Structures are given as structure tokens and as C-alpha cells.
Amino acid sequence: MGSVVLEEVTKRFGDTVAVDDLSLEVRDEEFLVLVGPSGCGKSTALRMIAGLDDPTDGVVRIDGRIVNHVEPKDRDVAMVFQDYALYPHMTVRRNVEFPLRTRSMDRDERQRVVTEAAETLGLGEFLDRKPAQLSGGQRQRVALARAIVRRPEAFLMDEPLSNLDAKLRVATRTELVELQRRLGTTVVYVTHDQVEAMTMGSRIAILNEGALEQIGPPPEIYRRPASVFVARFIGSPPMNTAAGPVRGEPGALRVVLPGGEIALTPHDSRTVAGSGCSEIVVGIRPEHVTVNDAKDGATADGAAGDASGIPASVLSVEALGYERHVICRLDDGTTMIARISTDGPEPPAHSAVRLGFDTARLHFFDPATTRRIDG
Ligand SMILES: Nc1ncnc2c1ncn2[C@@H]1O[C@H](COP(=O)(O)OP(=O)(O)OP(=O)(O)O)[C@@H](O)[C@H]1O
Ligand SMILES: [Mg+2]
Missing domain, CATH: 3.40.50.300 (P-loop containing nucleotide triphosphate hydrolases)
Structure with missing residues (x-):
């Protein structure tokens, strides 16, 4: 019924x-x-x-x-x-x-x-x-x-x-x-x-x-x-997305984004290789992006980071009390938002940072169809 x-x-x-x-x-x-x-x-x-x-x-x-x-x-x-x-x-x-x-x-x-x-x-x-x-x-x-x-x-x-x-x-x-x-x-x-x-x-x-x-x-x-x-x-702030060409071997692919590259996990490399796309849209949720010091790679909340990642500049920070949204811009103008904790100092506006990505949490889409690429 x-x-x-x-x-x-x-x-x-x-x-x-x-x-x-x-x-x-x-x-x-x-x-x-x-x-x-x-x-x-x-x-x-x-x-x-x-x-x-x-x-x-x-x-x-x-x-x-x-x-x-x-x-x-x-x-x-x-x-x-x-x-x-x-x-x-x-x-x-x-x-x-x-x-x-x-x-x-x-x-x-x-x-x-x-x-x-x-x-x-x-x-x-x-x-x-x-x-x-x-x-x-x-x-x-x-x-x-x-x-x-x-x-x-x-x-x-x-x-x-x-x-x-x-x-x-x-x-x-x-x-x-x-x-x-x-x-x-x-x-x-x-x-x-x-x-x-x-x-x-x-x-x-x-x-x-x-x-x-x-x-x-x-x-x-x-x-x-x-x-x-x-x-x-679905998701707030929305998932970050950026398109770029795929490089490397089938088991170890990289996506080239403005200002740097992201290395894919072996599993994701196989998935993306299997799709046959030479260019893909990469998606990453703001909670899986870290904001690191441009020079030594330390994260905004003080944890030791790595010096890899993609250079960006901070446009603004929305402090919500329980978390912060750091709105950044890549070299080509692409906006990337990081959702970080309120521990540690706030990344100053206009400062240069490096964005780190939790590469186990990436999403991939076919730019032609905009549909998800799945393994
Ligand atoms: N009676 C109507 N005559 C002509 N066009 C209509 C009519 N009703 C709806 N539309 C058009 O159909 C489309 C879908 O409208 P609909 O009202 O179903 O949208 P909605 O998803 O409910 O939007 P909203 O969130 O703004 O309420 C719109 O482009 C709207 O302009
Ligand atoms: Mg309606």
C-alpha cells in the first residue's frame, strides 16, 4: 500500500x-x-x-x-x-x-x-x-x-x-x-x-x-x-572540483592541476586508467583539504605537514565558531575551500599557503559526461 x-x-x-x-x-x-x-x-x-x-x-x-x-x-x-x-x-x-x-x-x-x-x-x-x-x-x-x-x-x-x-x-x-x-x-x-x-x-x-x-x-x-x-x-561548503590532464603509468597516475600535481593511490590510478579519460575532474570535500604553511608545510592548526601540495592564496576565512572555512584561490583562479578546526592561528587573508589533499578521499568524474568514474 x-x-x-x-x-x-x-x-x-x-x-x-x-x-x-x-x-x-x-x-x-x-x-x-x-x-x-x-x-x-x-x-x-x-x-x-x-x-x-x-x-x-x-x-x-x-x-x-x-x-x-x-x-x-x-x-x-x-x-x-x-x-x-x-x-x-x-x-x-x-x-x-x-x-x-x-x-x-x-x-x-x-x-x-x-x-x-x-x-x-x-x-x-x-x-x-x-x-x-x-x-x-x-x-x-x-x-x-x-x-x-x-x-x-x-x-x-x-x-x-x-x-x-x-x-x-x-x-x-x-x-x-x-x-x-x-x-x-x-x-x-x-x-x-x-x-x-x-x-x-x-x-x-x-x-x-x-x-x-x-x-x-x-x-x-x-x-x-x-x-x-x-x-x-550536496555538502556545505560544496565539494571542490578542478579539471586537469592525467599523466604517468596506469598504476601510478598523477593529475595536473594549476600550480602542481596530485598523485593518485594505486587503486584510484587503476580506476582512472580504466575509464580511458585523458583529462578528469577531481573532486575533494573541504574537510579533506589541509591548509599548510607555504614554506615548511606545517598545517594551520600546528600539526607537522609536508611541503608538497598545491600553492594557493587565502582569499578569506569564515570563522563559524566550531570550524573555519578557508577560501583559497589557485594560480589559475580556481577556488578551493578547506574546512579546518579552530585550533591554532587563523591563516591570514592574502597569505600564501600550500593546500594538502587527503588522496584517499578523492572523487573522479568524466569531464565529457560529468558522471562519476568508479572502480
Ligand atoms: N504553469 C506553468 N507554466 C509554464 N511554466 C511553468 C509552469 N509551472 C512551472 N513552470 C516551469 O517549469 C519549470 C519547473 O518549475 P517547478 O515549479 O516545478 O520548479 P521547482 O523545482 O519547484 O522550483 P522552486 O524551488 O523555485 O519552487 C520552471 O522552469 C518553471 O518556470
Ligand atoms: Mg517549487
Whole structure:
């Protein structure tokens, strides 16, 4: 029960391809997050599941049944929008009760269901207020309560937390995931916020220009991004990437970057050699870059380093209290960011440094396809 499947779904608005040949399975009782930059087709994908937009091509299934020609109200999904869409003239109770009014449910039963949903979401004391008398977070919960009472096969949520302030958003994030576990329903959750995606999704699907880049559990996406796009979209600060030609023997390759070379591990050398690429895109997460003294190679936090690495100049340092982001520039203008601890002195802006790379943690991509090269 409750699976949602898109099969080769395309949606065009005139010349705009909003969703491009998208195939996706949301498993029953799964919390799947659809994430991607503004305009990548997330809302359109969700609206096609809800029945608010018709696919130009392809098939939508809910719980195994093809629903392309099923009216939104008969699809047994509940959609929660960013702006909640509450009825301003109705009390909280009436808002939550609203979807039940069209069903043949007697008054007592309706009251019971509404009270239960209100208790679940901590809205018991607000039942007689109007939406205008509630905070943003409380309104959000009313919208959720209204979705819950329908006991749908699936919840479809389009950026439901984006109107909340940062603190409330974090709290509501946890509540939503907890609620989904308790109810055991399928959720398709749209956001452009990678932190929301990483923390809420049992799997996340990353869209780029209407097409699926990658789908998988968050840790896997972080460890093995399938493309340059995913590598740079997930992670903050984003993964550093630089392109360069490959030199050396198949078992001992080097990548030539502006100002220096990186020696690959024997395993990576074989992987890259196997791809046949003579030029590759190298990716390295900021936490795997060290900032070393330009002369003796000591790291910024005082540990002894080595004098190899790539010369760079420090553009600026963002001190976040718990860590520092050192934004550097290579000889050719490529930006590289290192994420380092707050121990030791801060590398001064405009100083010359050498960047060290944890070569066991490199990622490789084919510059022609931008897809990951894997061994
Ligand atoms: N009704 C419409 N008519 C024409 N173009 C549309 C329509 N709805 C969406 N689009 C276009 O389709 C593309 C995808 O839009 P969509 O709303 O799905 O993006 P999104 O990923 O939800 O973005 P955001 O994060 O900004 O909400 C965009 O280029 C948008 O301009
Ligand atoms: Mg949208």
C-alpha cells in the first residue's frame, strides 16, 4: 500500500521541459525527499502525483494503480503546501475537519478524529482560534493535521517548512519525521534545502533541469555522488572540483592541476586508467583539504605537514565558531575551500599557503559526461 511510482514522466509547458523523462519509485512507508535548485521541476513532479498537473508523457501510479486519469480528490493523497492554504474564516477545528465533511462520517466520529489529530500535533488548546491568531509554526501544524485526518496513502509536501524561522524549522523537521514513523505513511517531500534533504529523507532524489541525477540514502549520496552536479549540490561548503590532464603509468597516475600535481593511490590510478579519460575532474570535500604553511608545510592548526601540495592564496576565512572555512584561490583562479578546526592561528587573508589533499578521499568524474568514474 502507498507506493508512488513515476514511469518515464515528462511535463512540458510550451517550450519549457519542466520534468524530463523522470522515473522514480517511492516505496510504501518511505520518506523520500525530492531536492534540487529552484526551477528544476520539483513542484511540477509533485503536482503530477497529486493530479494538479497532467503529464505530457509517461505514467503515474499510486499503490500500483495508474492514476493519470484519476481526479485529484480520488487519488487518496494529501498535499501540504508551503503557504498552508488554510481557510482564514474558519477555526482550527473547522479547518482540520474540512476534508472529512465530504465523507459519510457522523459528527461524533469526526470530532474524535479531529481531536486525535490535534493532540498528535499539539494543537489541542488552539482548536477554537482562527489561523490569523496562530504563529507560522502552529499554522503549519494545522495544515498537517488537516492532511492527517484523511489517512491518505501518501503525503505530498511542497517546502512545508520554508515559512518558519530557522529554529522552528529544525524542531518541526524532527517532528515531521517522527510523525511519519508513527503514522507509517509514505511521504514525498520537496525542498531546495540540502540540510532538510539529508536529515529527513530515508532516501533522497536529486533533480537537475527536470531530470533525475541520483537517488539513494543520504550517506551514500554524500560518499559517492554520481555526478559533478550532485557532488557540488550536496555538502556545505560544496565539494571542490578542478579539471586537469592525467599523466604517468596506469598504476601510478598523477593529475595536473594549476600550480602542481596530485598523485593518485594505486587503486584510484587503476580506476582512472580504466575509464580511458585523458583529462578528469577531481573532486575533494573541504574537510579533506589541509591548509599548510607555504614554506615548511606545517598545517594551520600546528600539526607537522609536508611541503608538497598545491600553492594557493587565502582569499578569506569564515570563522563559524566550531570550524573555519578557508577560501583559497589557485594560480589559475580556481577556488578551493578547506574546512579546518579552530585550533591554532587563523591563516591570514592574502597569505600564501600550500593546500594538502587527503588522496584517499578523492572523487573522479568524466569531464565529457560529468558522471562519476568508479572502480
Ligand atoms: N504553469 C506553468 N507554466 C509554464 N511554466 C511553468 C509552469 N509551472 C512551472 N513552470 C516551469 O517549469 C519549470 C519547473 O518549475 P517547478 O515549479 O516545478 O520548479 P521547482 O523545482 O519547484 O522550483 P522552486 O524551488 O523555485 O519552487 C520552471 O522552469 C518553471 O518556470
Ligand atoms: Mg517549487
